[in-house]
Amino acid sequence: MREAIARAEKGQIDADLGGEVIKQRVARPGQGRSRGYRTIILFRRGAKAFFVYGFAKSQRAYINDDEEEQFKEAAKHVLGLTEKQLAELLKRGDFAEVKSE
8 A cells, every 4th residue: 555655646646536536556465556456545645645445456447426426525524634633533443544664
């Protein structure tokens, strides 16, 4: 997941869905990204990234229009959280943090 964000920070985004929602490919262990997983990320460059959905390419090729709109709506709320609100959500276990090395 860290690699997917590092690529996005460099502008290497697999699909920009708009509304601060991107789709990034993530490799399966021992394989490449093309046959791996697709992740939906609420992403604000240089600030925050939230992995909100993932699926194997072999299971599903894309998300539908309704799902895309729901992710965009979620991005408005989640990316607008204050640090205090985010800390509380982490503490409650509603979110999990993936730290950089």
